[in-house]
Amino acid sequence: MVLDGEKYLLLHNRGDAEILDLRVVEHDEIENPPTHDQGTERPGRMADAGLGRSAVQQTDWHALEKANFAGDVAGRLKNWALKNRFSELLICADPKTLGTIRPKYHSEVSRRLVGEIDKDLTSMPVDEVERIVKAA
Numbered sequence: 001m002v003l004d005g006e007k008y009l010l011l012h013n014r015g016d017a018e019i020l021d022l023r024v025v026e027h028d029e030i031e032n033p034p035t036h037d038q039g040t041e042r043p044g045r046m047a048d049a050g051l052g053r054s055a056v057q058q059t060d061w062h063a064l065e066k067a068n069f070a071g072d073v074a075g076r077l078k079n080w081a082l083k084n085r086f087s088e089l090l091i092c093a094d095p096k097t098l099g100t101i102r103p104k105y106h107s108e109v110s111r112r113l114v115g116e117i118d119k120d121l122t123s124m125p126v127d128e129v130e131r132i133v134k135a136a
Contacts, residue, residue, distance in 0.1 A: 001077070002092045002121045002129060005066025005100075006030050008073050009122065011129070020130040030069055067100050074104035081108035089113050090133065094120035 002009045007029040015021030080086060089109065093101065095118045105113065117136050121129050 001073075001089065003070075003073055003097060003101075004094050004120050004122045005063075005069055005097050007122045011126070020134055022126050022130050022133075024126065030065065066097070070097050070100040071104055074101050074106070074109070077109045078106035081106060081112055087112060090115050090117070092117040092119060092121045092129070092133070094118070 002011060008027060009024050010026040011022040012025045013020055013022055077089070081089075089112045091098065091101070091113065093116070097120075098116055098118055102116075115136070117133065119132065121132060124132075
């Protein structure tokens with residue numbers, strides 16, 4: 001599987017470990033505009049215990065949506081693992097997405113996980129993904 005916080009490609013190897021033949025079997029992508037396009041309110045303020053006020057940090061809606069997407073993908077992986085849709089799994093994702101999805105792996109997904117590659121390969125053609133996976 002190749003993913004980032006907004007897109008995933010589920011690839012199936014129709015070849016073997018020596019001669020990879022990756023084919024896209026499923027994909028999904030979300031529309032995730034920048035935070036300034038998602039939130040319209042200014043950050044809030046609240047009274048301090050003393051005389052002043054303090055600002056409440058603005059929510060990063062863009063980052064939150066990426067984390068939610070990674071959680072959704074983890075749920076899909078769980079369902080696929082429980083239905084035996086795959087026996088081995090290699091995850092290729094940028095480091096931030098890996099850090100978000102890793103704690104969400106179901107035990108069946110973890111059991112089938114053969115490795116992780118911490119690179120964002122979602123915008124690369126499949127033959128380039130094959131080359132990087134083979135070199136890893």
